[in-house]
Amino acid sequence: MAKANTEAIELARLTERQQRGLIDVLNEVRRSDGWSWQLPVLLQERCWLRLSRTPLTELHRLLPPDGRDEAPELMHYRRLLEQGVDPLLAQQSCWQDFGMEDCQRALQDYWSSRDSANHGWTAQRYRQLVSSYRERIERGITTVPMLVLARKNSVEGHQLIWITETTPVMRHTCA
16 A cells, blocks of 8 residues: 555544544644654554644653664674674674673574564654654645554554655645
8 A cells, every 4th residue: 555545544443523633733833933853743542543642752751762773782783793703703703792692682682672662663763753753844835744653462663754745634624
């Protein structure tokens, strides 16, 4: 399914009250003094038909990003492989630099994170959301990110939808 269709479906599921709330949030962002960690982020829980908002500064507490794949030991190992180092020699280098126990712990944490349901919400995706939000606001674009949370016990990922004044559902509710 195309991304635009998926976004339209998610936005169509919002109640009229939630759609009016989106307009209020956009108006608030438009009146803001530019970039701030206090700008809102919307969280949609589809199972409960709940749409909530949180300041960006609180997002990492409500929805902790998984950064276990960015452990220094694993990053160093990947860098060595990119440089063409043999995997066994790269592993030995990491053991020497970080210690065998820490390397094993980082690897175990990484693999256990693959088994847990973080729904693709990684530290990298979190940083991308923050930098995209900041860039858009600094360019004068009135926008709010809405994270459509994956259903519990599913393998689907959290979806990110950028709500703007030109978002189709917004045009219908503004008319």
